[in-house]
Amino acid sequence: MENVFYEGQIIWAQIDANRHLRHSAYADLCAQARSNMLKEMGLSLDKIAEMNIGPVLFREELVYLREIHLNDLVKVTVVMSQYNIANSRFSFRHEVYRADGTKCAVVTVDGAWMDIVKRKLTVLPAEWQSIVSHLPKSEDFQEIST
Template structure:
């Protein structure tokens, strides 16, 4: 698998006054896709709740290259660009394509939080390391 891909469907409420995709909608689509991917990899919300861990973000940045309109057919491709060997820190990239033309790139840097201690923690459940190790990687992936 080279990436997780998803065709996006836009709603009227996803548009801004200029009739193209509003900036915050990009972040919403990225966040939803990350949750769906974690679910596919076995890191369900239920597992995270019972194991007392969850993902947190340090940075979320979008570079807008080409506007997206309501009727555009957009495919979002998601890959891991960086990860520590113990999966404690990672970076994920979401690329938005319209007919193979790159429209936007979201980059997020994150880690795991112990939800009991409310502190950043190295993941102890093996499921995290196993799941993230099969996450598709970018061509320039960096193992930290």
């Protein structure tokens, strides 16, 4: 399995009344995987924050495939599926797997970078574009330049 950026055990606080992983816990796992991926590629959230930039999400879609239960071990993969060079908008696809390799969910997020002082969308500094160009890409990756 490629592009795994989070591995961990499901804990009690992540379980809902139906005794499986609660819906918002999927988003939390994927956000951590995305953060880990950016850090590993040289673009940590701390580094981004030093430039007064932060990520903002416009859409988050979760497709449930199989249940995940208390104490299950999971792996989360992350790939960039779309990137717009002109305005730094992005899409990431995450896949959540149980330790036995069963794919349990697919989470897609669309977002952009925001100037956290001006509270307006912004682009990443030009010198960071090479980092973005090396992020793991999906097989159906689309680069947009308008």
